Structure formats: C-alpha cells, structure tokens
Amino acid sequence: MITLTENADNADNPVLRRLIAAEIAQTGGRIPFARFMELALYAPEEGYYTSRVGLIGAKGDFYTAPHLTPAFGQLIARQLAEFWRRLGEPPKFQLVEMGAGQGLLASDILTHFYQQEKELWPGLSYTIVERSKSLQEGQRRRLLAVPDGATLLPKVSWRDLDEFEPGSVVGGCFSNELVDAFPVHLIQLVEGEWREVYVGLNPAGDFEEETGPLSTSSLATYFEAAHLDPTRYEEGYRTEINLAALDWMQQVAQVIAQGYILTIDYGYQAERRYHPRRQTGTLQTYNGHTVGDNPYLNVGHQDITAHIDFTALIKQGEAAGLKTEGFTTQMAFLGGLGIANLLLELSTSTKRPPKEVMAEYNALQRLINPTAMGNFGVLIQSKGVAAATAPLAGLSLSFI
Template identity: 35%
Template sequence: MATSSLLEQRLIARIEREGPLPFAEYMRMALYDPESGYYTAGAPRIGWSGDYFTSGDLGYFFAHCLGRQLFQMWEELGHPQPFRVWEQGAGRGELETGVHDWAEQEQPEFAAALSYRSLDLHHGEDVLSATALQQLSEKDGAPHIILANELVDAFPVHLVEVHQGQLYEIYVGLDKGRLREIAVPSAPEVVTYLDRYCIRWRSFPDGWRAEINLEALRWVELQALLLRQGFLLVIDYGDRASRLYSRARRRGTLLCYHKHRINEQPLARPGEQDITAHVNFSALIDEGRRHGLRLRLFTTQRAWLERMGIFEELEQLRRTHFTAADQERATDQGQIALLRWYNLRQQVLALTDPAGLGNFKVLIMRRRVPSREQH
C-alpha cells in the first residue's frame, strides 16, 4: 500500500476519533509525520528529479553570493574562531558545499574559521524543537549566523476564509469517508493576527482566503533566544502583510508541488506533495524586534544577489573563460564553450528574474551588532 494511502488512513482514523482537525494540524501531519510525512519519509524530493527546486539547485552562483555575505558578517563580528553558521532546513547540503568551495578559493582564512552546520529533518534535527537546538548550542556553542533558505514557507499554517464579514477557520473533516474542508468560527488568536497589521478583512468579499503562520512567530522567538550575537538570515517567497493580505489576493497563496507541477488541492495525496504558503515578512520582523532583534536588511533576492556580486562574477567568468568563444564559434570547441556560457548566463537570469526567484525576499536581522542599516 502506498505511503500516501497509509497516511490518509491514519488521518481519517484520527478525525473519526477526535473530530475535525485544524488545517494547520493536517498540514503538519502531511509534511512532518515521522513515518509518512513529505519531508520526513524517504529521500529529500528537491532538485530537477524531485517536486521542486530551490535557488541552491541553480548552479553555484547563489552559494558564492551567500559566501560573500557570510564573509562580510564574519568581518563585522570581529573574525570569531570558530565562526558558527547553522542552516536550518538545509536539504541535501548544496549550500554548505558551495560556500565552502568559494571560501577555500577566495578567503582561506575565513574558510579555516567557518563551522557550517546543515540541519535538516532528514538528518534527525527538528528545526522547530527548542530542546534539540538548545542542546546543540550548549554542545557546540551559540551560532553566529542562523540561515533559513525556503524554510518558513513550509511551516504549518492556519487557513481562514471570510463569509459575511466574519472570519472562519478551515478544518479538515470527513464526507463519506473522504477528507474535506469544514469552516468553523476562527479563534481570537487568528483574528488578532490579521488585525495587528490593519488588514480590512471584514470588508473583503465572501470566499477571500488567507494563511496565518503562527508557527513562524514561535520559530523567530526561538532563533532570537539562540542568537547571542550575530545575524538571522531568511530567504523565502512572500511579502509584507499589506501586500500579502490584500483584497486582490482572493484565494491566498497556498500551493502544492508534485513533480514540478503546481496545484491547489492540499487534501490530495497527503504525504506525497509539498504544501507551502507565502511568508508574512512583517510578522517575522515584528516578532524579531519583540525579542531583541533589529532589522538590518529587507530586500528582494535580485537586489541582494546584485549587492553580493553575482553579475560581476558572471562577467569575470566571461572574460576569463569565454572571450575566445565568439571567435571560435565555428569549431566544436567554440560551440561547446558557447553552450556552457549560455547555461551559466541562464542560471543567473533565473536567480534574478523579477517575475520568479528574483522576487523572493531576503531578510537580515541582527543582535548585538552595531547598526548599519541598508536599504
């Protein structure tokens, strides 16, 4: 019997036993169930052969830019030895490999100081577990950098919907033995979340939907406790609350990914597809400030990569390795060189595309680091 069928049977049995589940709890089981969850069962499903890809899968440019950012932070913190970087939700560890490769070639002293930990559920680390992370901090020392690249979008979210000026929360119940959505009056905590950002949801049309990521608030609080001095770096798709929770975005941002195809059917194939929602960066910033973090940078991935020298690196590659390719384009070697150059250029274009990955957001918050605001 397929894993998805086993998980669905367990979900059905739990609903029959306990009653309808909040969508957030359904999403938690679908993604993180120890036996059958999407992120916890089997090999990571990232990359071209999986269900989706991340910026780290598009060659080494992203990792090199991250390396430059980490090097700047290391200098700003006074060259700590060791320099502890924790990447949470690291997947297969491509970023760690790419950062180390860049550092060894460009900044050997930094490379020697770098202590990079790739933390992922597949390695047994629960990035939401305060106990596990605090034990790691006590054992290895507090991190200087906490990095989350496309992590927060996969936290379980509460799903809400407006009907006649009232806010309802979506639960998952049963209809003739099949999973289905049920709308119930929302909890005050969920209403307060939207009201905090002055979202005029009471005037929105019936059927307007949104996702409320309360787990992200708890996660930021934990990271703030772990960081004694250093930076929190979050890269993900999302926006500020005013743009995320707008009247025009009627159906919210919840999406599912299966074999590089997008759908809006989160109750289908539990455990077999990724479920994500855009990140409310206003909430991350506000919660970080509440727990002693200060804003250093909030920008797009394109602007951040440009600041970290991605276009300069591409141009340097062209001058060093591909200048002669135009003159030799009639030869086999020339054609191969031009194809390699085209592929490298496409990687950079994909990472910086304003309509795609380039519109991801980059958030840097600091603790006990002198102010040097960037815009």
C-alpha cells in the same frame, strides 16, 4: 461547506492518508488545516519531507536556488563572510543553516569558505537544523560526495533548534525557502467574520473542508497585528496564517548572542501579502514541477507551501530584541553581492564549452528573474552587533 475529494489520478501515500484519517476520527471528526499540513509534510517517516530524499531539482517536484547553480551558495557565502568581518572576525564563528533540503547550499558554502576564506575557515563551525531525518542523511551523503567532502564534513553537525543554549551563537543563522514550508492555519471570511478551515472526512472517507471557530486565540492576535480587519475583505476571502513562523523567529532570536539572521523566501510585507484582491490566498502544491492548489491530492507525495508575511517576522524579531538591518528582493541582494560580475566573467570565458556557459548563464538569470526567484524577499536581522556606517553588501538596495 467545501468538499475537495480525491480524483482518479490521485497518487497519495495510503499509509499517510490512513494515519491522518485516524487522527481526524479520534479528535472529534476534524482537525485544523494546519494540523493536516503538519502531518502531510512531516508525519514521522510518512510525510512528504520525512519519507524521501530527492524532492528538489530536475527529478524532484520543484527547484530551489541552490539546485540551479553553486553560484547561489558562493554569493550567500560572501554575505556570511561579511557578517564575520562585521562581528570583528571572532576566532569562533558559527553558521546555522535551517532547513537544509538536500544539502547543496551547505556543500557550496563550505566549499567556498574552504577555498577562499583561509582566515575564517579554522574557527568555522556549521550546524544544520533539519526536521527530516531522511534529509539529514541525504545532506551527510551529499557533503561526503563533493570533492573536498572529507575536509568539509568534520565542520558540520546536526542539532534541533531547542537544543541550542540560549545566547550561544556568535555568527549567522540563515535559511532558504524554510518558512514557506511551515504548516499554516487557513482562515476564511464567513458572514463577515474570520473562521478557521478544518479538515474532516465525508461518508466516502475523503477529506472534506469545513469552517469553524478559531482553534487558537493567537490567530485573533495575528489579525490585529496584520490589520486583517474583516470589513476590508469580501465574503469568502481565504488566506493563510503562519503562526509557526512567529515561534521560529522567537527561538532563533534567543539562540543568538551576537550575529545575524538571513531569511530568503517567497512572500511579501503584510500589506501586499494580505491584499484584499488576493481573494484565494497563496496556498500552493508542487508535484513533478506542476503547481496546483489542492492539498488533498497526492497526500505525502506533493509539497504544500504558502507565501510568507515578512512584516510578521520583522515585528516578532524586533519584539524579541532583534534589529532589522533591511529587507530587499533576491535580485537586489544578489546584485549587491556581485552577480553581475559572475555574468560578465561568463561572457568573457573562453575556457568553458559554450553549452556549459549557456547553461550557467540561464541559471544565473533564473536567480534574478524579477518575475520568479528574483522577486523573493530577503530579510536580514541582527543582534548584539555595533551599528555600521554602510549597509551590508546584500542590502545596498533595501526597501525598509
């Protein structure tokens, strides 16, 4: 049995902590870790993502690519515009951004389309699928605050994924750092068998882990598919299983009639993701730009994430009728979309103050840094799209 208790510096949301403790008490004394993470991040109005707006960026807990530079959104927009062209320039083109955070990517993409894609713009609609109501409000405010906001906002609507008609989207569904934020099941090898990690309470009322039988047979199915054969792993090996990612993939595949799915996130293909040497898994917490590994601290005030298994998304997508267009790194993806030209333009720029040029150079460099964001995975899948002779621009260098 493992005990992970509060420490003296713990600064969690006491209402959320009580809410989780009450659910534990009401459900026989323990809940699967996945349920703990679900509540910690998304409990209505009290979870990490549902109770606040400014969690990303310099004043938040972590950075994402859109918070480094608008160039990220502009490069993504180039890829999305290529989707439109490959689809034969349909008069109505729908983009669906899933997990839009503070709305920076949306405002950068829409600004780019408004200014640079005059033919695509009239038929464009932009739907945001965002679980957190407080972030939805923040996204609306952000869109209104940008220079062309009053023109951009009418293009945007908010909708849950299960509110889309099946086979209704002609366009592209995309996300940046969404799937790593789904609640994961935690598993551990105990006496040669996979057991699930549950969260209970010790006599002092602190969260306490214990292992038990698998809470759902879907985990055993996943072990088979990902070749998580217990004999390959050492006693105590711990890792995360993102079952929510599979349901999500299936739902996204269903809503598309014709188009592409672009997924950017940290993670690897299964063999690397579940390598026997990755003994303690990939679960991480982010609080005030400090990375940690204890999800029971700062409950409701820190992000909890796990690296994603791209192989699972690929297989699930193919089972749901998607074609895998390719998988690459963010560095190669942005390379294919022309980030080198942006760097070149910057180095010959005489109009901007040197300080500003340096800041933009650093931001672009961070997007492609091979030891950080540059090593993120980029997966593109498609449905109902005619085969093309050349790869998509972002997949000029694909690893599958």
